[in-house]
Every structure is written in C-alpha cells, then in structure tokens.
Amino acid sequence: MLQPPPAEPGMREDEVDTPALILDLDVFEANLDHMAGLAAAAGVRLRPHAKTHKSPVIAHLQLARGAVGQCVQKVAEAEILAWGGVPDILVSNEVVSPRKLARLAALSRLAQVAVCADHPDGVAAIEAAAEAAGIRLTVLVEIDVGTGRCGVAPGPEAVALAERIAASRHLIFGGLQAYHGRAQHQRSAGERAASIAAAGEAAGRVVQALRGRGLDCPIVSGAGTGTFALEAASGVFNELQAGSYIFMDADYGRNDPAPPFRQALFVLATVMSARSGAAVVDAGHKAVAVDSGMPLVWGRGDVRYEGASDEHGRLAVGPEAGALKLGERIRLVPGHCDPTVDRYDWYVGIRAGRVECLWPVAARGAMA
C-alpha cells in the first residue's frame, strides 16, 4: 500500500508526522540552479540521475533548467519517468532479461530511450527485443573505467561491441557509458582527480579508436556528484549524470570541507524515549539508509546518532545539548541520500518553516 502523506500544505514543520522525508526547498532550488550553471559554463550536457530522486516532478524541474534528459538504473524507473512526461531517458545500466527489454522497447514509442550493454549476449537480447517490437533501440557500450563492476574493458573488446551494435539493423550505437562509481566516494581531492584522469584517458582512447573506424560517440556519459567538475573539464565526456547534488548527504559532505552544494534533504524524526545522556528517535534503518554510515543530527552540536535498529535510532546526548524531551523533532542528515529516498512514498517540501508541497516518490521501490 501507498502510505498516506505525513503532512498537509500550510502545516508547521513540527506538525509533520514522522519519520518523514523533508526537503528544504530554498536549498534544493539553489542546488538545481548551481549545477545547471556549472554544466552550461563547462559546455557539457547535464542528464541527472533519477535513481536519486525517483520523481517526475523533480525531473521536470531539472529539464526546465536545461537538463537534456534523465538517467535511470532500472526499466521500472524509466517507465515512471516516461509515464510522467520525461521525453529522453538513458538506462545507464545493463538490462538482459527479455521481459524487461520488451517493456523498454514498448516505452520507446513514448520517449527517447537508450540502454547499456557490456557483452555480445546482452546486445543480442536487446536486438531481439527491438526486432520483436519493430523499433530501433539506442545502445551505449558501458566501459569499466576503474570501478570493477559492470562494463567491458576500455580496449578492443569495447570497440568490437560498438561495431556489433552499429552493424545491427535494429540498434543504434549511442556512445559510451563511463561512470566511475568508486571515485565518487574517495576522500581526497587528489585521489578523485587521479581516478577521473585515468577514466577520461581510457574513455578518450576508445572514442579515438571508434572514430578511426568511422563510429562517432553521440554520448560519452559519466560523473557523479563527487567528481563532476573533473569529467566536465576533461574534454572527453559530453554528458554528466550526477544525481545526489540536488539533496547531498553525510557521505558527500565528508568529501569536501566546502562542498558546492548544500544539504537539502533530511529525515524528520521524533524523540520517543529519553534518559540522561541518551535518547531514542523513531527513525531506525528502515527510515534512513545506513549503508554509508550513520546519519548526522542537524544543528544540534552535542547530539550524535550512535546506532540504528530497525525502527529506533539511538542518540548520544552530550552535556551541552541538555536533555531532549519526548515528542521533540530532530532533523537527520542521511548517510546516503539515494537509498533513503527509496524508503518513502512522499517528499514534504518545506519553506520558511511551513509545508509548501507534497510530491510523490513515484518510483519508490521501482527495482525491476
């Protein structure tokens, strides 16, 4: 079941039922504007990742600021966006099952869609779906630029795969997917710069090799919120697929002492138990993702979120904070924004202390 919205427009923030996913709209909009400006100044296209927000509403706010489309990881996410009017969607991921590919092919009548492959068998499966649907599907070759997850090695294998796609009557070669996921979370700027320099060099070699065989790469896509400025300046990447910049999280906050984006996303929680030096809030790891560490407590210097169980968050309350009271509200900064959003059915948009809007997390749970 869809959960009922935890608030109504006009309510004060402290009247919002908890746990709730709240969005500081002023900061969120500043983040949207700032990234749009940076991409334009760098002369690269912005195709933000909807795996972060899972919302056609937010996708349209990005498109209105110049984004060329959206990235997704799953066909089910592509469906939600296309049904919500997003016209151009890249599945920045491999899709291999015939049922999923049939859905993607059907969707390509509603929106421009593209998908990735890293193996000839994957290309054959996409080709079969396109042929069965009587359409042509755009396929990018994913190259592994250092993360060691999906992707073909950035050498002759990648070139052969691109040629295989380009030679098919049912497919269109769309370019390269070259996302360096691991680099996003490297702690030092120097490590990140070295990783993306290597990624750009690898991608550039493949682009050149393809050009030598008469194949152009309309899209060379990569970058996340941790490294986008490096890809933007590389001269190789022409699309940025950063997603988290709109919200930020504790993990990205640790990357940079003065990050270019500010924290816009919070989980609002309520103190449900309190004793001297400690308290418990009603948001455990079902309510806030802990895969990248515990959440931070916002604006309460001497309170620390120590540990999460399913429905409880244990807070250590230092002497400066004084005692927390039952029913008191606390803003938590999620350790990791993407999976936290995926726990909720609603964004609660807050401006000047009041609820301004409710937006559905329309692709919540869209994993298939």
Next chain:
Amino acid sequence: MLQPPPAEPGMREDEVDTPALILDLDVFEANLDHMAGLAAAAGVRLRPHAKTHKSPVIAHLQLARGAVGQCVQKVAEAEILAWGGVPDILVSNEVVSPRKLARLAALSRLAQVAVCADHPDGVAAIEAAAEAAGIRLTVLVEIDVGTGRCGVAPGPEAVALAERIAASRHLIFGGLQAYHGRAQHQRSAGERAASIAAAGEAAGRVVQALRGRGLDCPIVSGAGTGTFALEAASGVFNELQAGSYIFMDADYGRNDPAPPFRQALFVLATVMSARSGAAVVDAGHKAVAVDSGMPLVWGRGDVRYEGASDEHGRLAVGPEAGALKLGERIRLVPGHCDPTVDRYDWYVGIRAGRVECLWPVAARGAMA
C-alpha cells in the same frame, strides 16, 4: 506507486521478474508449525512480531496455528493489520505524538490494541488520547532488560509507572514489555543464556513488586528468534514476540549451527554482467538489506556476494562454480530479513519450483 507483481501463479521460478522477494512455502509452513508447537509445549502464548512480515495474510496463518495476536512497532502497521482483520495487536513500542495516539485510539474500536510507555509524559499523552476518544487504552510498561534502548529501569521507576497507568480512569495496565533485542544477535549460546537469565530475573523482580502492590501483569512479553526458548522456559515471560523465525536470515543462521528453523525467504536476482571470476546481479542494497552484513548466495558453494551498491551486487565466482551466464537466476539469503521485506510490495510464494501465490507486503513502508 505500488509496484506491479513480479510474477503470476503457475510461472516457473526462473520466469519471475527480478529482484523479487520469494518465499519457499514448504519451509515457511514448517517454520510456522514448528514455533506453534514449541510455544504450546512450553505453555506460553505466541504473539509473533509483524514488523518482520508486514502482512495480514501471514498474521492470519499464525493466528490459525494458535497465536494470540500480533506485535507491531508502529501505529501504521497496527492499522494495516486491524484493517485486515487481526483482532488483537500490541504496539511493542513507545508512541508519543498526539496525532499517532489519536489514530491508535480510533483503531481500538476495531481491534484490541495495547501500547507501551517508558515515561510519565508518555503515559499522559496516551491518557489524553484515550480520554478524547472516549475509550480506555491498554498500556504496558517497557522495562530495559539489557539492550539500553527504550524502557524504564526495572526497579521502583517501573513500579511507579505501572501504578500511574493503573490509577488512570482512561487506561488499563497491561503488563510488561521486556524485550532484549541485543541478546538476539549475540553469537554464543552461553552469552544469550546469560543475557536472558538476567532479563528474566529483572522482569521477575518487577512482577513480584507489582504483585506486592496488588497489580497483576496480564502480559509479560519478550523474546526474539535468537532467544525464545530461554524466555519460554523462564517461568516469567508468558508471551513470546519472535518474528523472524518464519523466514530466517544469514545473521540468525550464524547464531546456531543447527537452527530450529530453516531459510524460507530469498531475494531472487539475475546476473546482469559477468566476467572471469566475477559477476554482477541486479540486487544491490536497495533490494537486500545490508545492515547486518552481506547476503549469502544460496546453493552455489563457490560464489560469494562481496559488496552491494545501490542497484548492483558484486559476486566473486570461484573456480569450482564455473562461469555465470547473463540472465542466470541466483537466490540470495538476506543478511537481515525484516528490513529486506520492507523494500518490497509483493511476496512471491514458491512450491515445487512454481509460483503458487502472490501476497502483498501490505504494511511496506508503514513507518509512522
């Protein structure tokens, strides 16, 4: 949005769309029967925790085998169960916000409900809600028996709180909530036995003190899947609230070399990328909870789930396993069953290799 079901009855398991939450129905039913038998033999009531399954369907299967009701952690979970016909529900947790308590009071016209408190301010809030609704609410005192999370100390404070409840015209004193969460995951049987011996002693002292003041404890509730036999044999606890026994998970599996329950719950995943010695499946930590460690790979001796990102699971494939093929299905044993279930809208029930049923995870995301 609710996600569409990933299968239809009659399909083969390898036709189920992934990631999917699958339930081995033979094992699941054996687990249900086994716990019902153990509780009956021990002469204690079984009130299984619905935080695990979030499903009125499964609640009714437990009730049909003699369970006296259900536990939940959240008012929103209580609503889903009561609306689905479950007649007796204990919120084994503190609820402090007036809006939530008003919902709980309203629900008490449909089902027998009870809730916990660990502070006089909490009792006052419950009392106000009961008075406003013109009903009497049953309240248990939660005592901290060693977990250090919620709960009042098991001494004079607990007695005073029980007397405060019993003295109210709008409340009924329901007994003690004495769950030792931390003990569930202690690795050695000796540690668990010591923890529950101490918990039973603490709870027993409070029961005696209350009896001395003329207050009976209709419910003394505790126990999880890791320790239930200890509470059942304690002579103090009269209700067991174990939940995970119906499904089991990798963490509980590590507790005991020959656990009394078998693994019934899996995440079905598909190989979406493969190279020599490694593969990637389409189930990352959005699809399988990693708060208690990585999932295990079921029935594939030489394959290990090494790491999860949002939408990807990285597998190390040993030489004995041979190469995995694109599109191949893998069963994963979740590290932690409760939060994994909470990621899905549907259970896919499997018997003899075929889909037998689809059940909604009706309280998925019911956090409020």
